[in-house]
Amino acid sequence: MSDDPNEKMLQALAHQSAGRPDPGPSSYASRTVDWRTLTDDRAPVEWAALRAWVEWFTVRFDVPVSVVPDCWWRHGEIVEELAALRSAHLLLFDPSDRGTGPSAWLQYLSTALPRLTRAGGGCTREHREHRSRSWANATDEQAWTAWVTQSHAHQDGPGRP
Numbered sequence: 001m002s003d004d005p006n007e008k009m010l011q012a013l014a015h016q017s018a019g020r021p022d023p024g025p026s027s028y029a030s031r032t033v034d035w036r037t038l039t040d041d042r043a044p045v046e047w048a049a050l051r052a053w054v055e056w057f058t059v060r061f062d063v064p065v066s067v068v069p070d071c072w073w074r075h076g077e078i079v080e081e082l083a084a085l086r087s088a089h090l091l092l093f094d095p096s097d098r099g100t101g102p103s104a105w106l107q108y109l110s111t112a113l114p115r116l117t118r119a120g121g122g123c124t125r126e127h128r129e130h131r132s133r134s135w136a137n138a139t140d141e142q143a144w145t146a147w148v149t150q151s152h153a154h155q156d157g158p159g160r161p
Contacts, residue, residue: 032087035079047073053086061109067116069123077119081112 033046051073058068072078088108092101 033083050083050086054082067120069120071123075119078116081116085109085112
C-alpha cells in the first residue's frame with residue numbers, strides 16, 4: 001500500500017463502498033480539506049474522496065434529495081457541511097477509538113441535518129444557480145473609514161444619544 005494519505009483514504013473508501021473493511025492503517029483519519037486554499041493539483045483527489053463518501057453517506061442514511069441534492073457539489077455551503085461530516089466520520093470511526101466515536105458522529109449528524117436541509121432546499125428536480133454574496137462595491141469606503149477611526153466603546157453609555 002502507498003504511503004500517500006489520500007491514496008489510503010481512497011482505497012479505504014473503495015473498500016467501504018464494496019462492503020469490505022478498511023485494509024490499512026488509519027493515518028488518513030484526521031485529514032481535513034480547506035476548500036478555500038485547495039490547489040488545482042489536489043482538487044481531483046479531494047473531490048473524488050468527498051464524492052465517494054457523499055454517495056455512501058446518502059445511501060446508507062437514506063438522505064433525501066431535498067437535503068443533499070444531486071448537484072450538492074455546486075453549493076459551497078453543502079460542500080462545507082458534507083466535508084465536515086466526512087472528516088468527523090473518518091476521525092470518529094478510527095480503529096483506535098474506544099467505542100464512543102460512532103455515537104459522537106451521530107450527534108454531529110443530527111446537528112448538521114437541519115443546516116443541510118436549509119442549504120439544499122430548492123434543487124430537488126434540477127440545479128438552481130445560487131447567486132453568491134459579493135463584497136464588490138458593497139462597502140461605502142468613506143463611511144467605513146469614518147467608522148473605524150473611533151472605538152465606539154461607550155456609545156450607548158450615560159450622556160450619549
